Amino acid sequence: MLKLIGRNLSPYSRRVAVAMTLLDIPHSREYLSVTADPDRGLELNPVGRVPVLELEDGERLIESAAILDYLMELVGPAKSLIPPHGKSRRDCIQLMAIGSGVLDKAVNAVYEQRRRPAEKIHEPWRQHLLRQAAGGLAALDRRAASRPDAWLLNDQIGLADITAAVTVTFLRVMVPELVTDGLYPALYALTERAEALPAFQAHPLEKP
Template sequence: MKLIGSLASPYVRKVRVVLAEKKLDYQFELENVWAEDTIISQWNPLGKVPSLIMEDGTVMIDSRVMVEYLDTLTPVCKLLPPNGRDRADVKCWEALADGMVDAAVSVRLERTMRPPEQQSEEWMARQMRKVHLSMKSLSEKLGEQAYCAGIHYSLADVAVGCALGWLAFRFPEITWRDDYANLARLYDKLSERPSFKDTAPQ
């Protein structure tokens, strides 16, 4: 397998963490989708990373699709329950973490890709409200549990950890560590895992 991505993307990091946890071999190829000479569209018509090129040459897109598939490839470190409500709950954690990042990414793009006179403060405030409400919800859902889905490390933790890591990287002004001590404890614990250490955004 070959993973096309960047070193900063939280969506790419999520897939890289899962690949590491599952002990799967792959090639990692860097691609800057914002560069004028990007060739990302040859793999993904949406122009996004990550893109996962399979052994038969077909391409898988969307990190949520990828990680669900990768979890089926080996019994090592099962990250998703086999079925039912427990599986849906883990996927809901992932959806909330990814959605929080989606909102923050839109703010970053507004700030960095548009001239100041064209930026919408109202739009950015709307997106940042989503970020803060999502973080509050994640903290409330986590409570005093050891991990997001209870006592076991799962894809929920991978998604939340990658989201928090990206916010710390791109939005250091957001004081989530001070505001949500339980999220800070979870992130610090996840950061000790080799899969997280080796994929820190840069």
């Protein structure tokens, strides 16, 4: 059986977990925190991060986008959560890149604040990271606003929506200053619809 390694507080891991559940892909789970156990992280992934997907023969895949690419190939074009070609495929990949870019910036802003001694936190750098994350959130909100009551690409939830929703939910817990009330209404509405689905509810965030 496939094994997904990484806890749900990792939004990159959570987006893979939600996609696997949505697609009914049987898998087991190891809720690893690489902060708590960096040695295990390095044992599984040369760069010590989650998620990691372990295949049945022991091969390990790293990088959530690469893992999702593998899973979409596994389920085939009829069930895939990414359009097969053309503009809608490009749009999907670009929207996912915006979502994961927001996460990269926001996670770095969290590390700037939490991993450094207080006197070494460089607030201008943290603000720069937050501005970049906000730029991505605004772009996702514009896209969501252009398609009210629908998903970002078509009538079916897909990887772009999953990425956007796990991003907002992660930020609400870890960087609430980025997602204050009323700032991105269309994106929040999309997140609410996604988080109400059983595939999302099956993977709630752990406490930080």
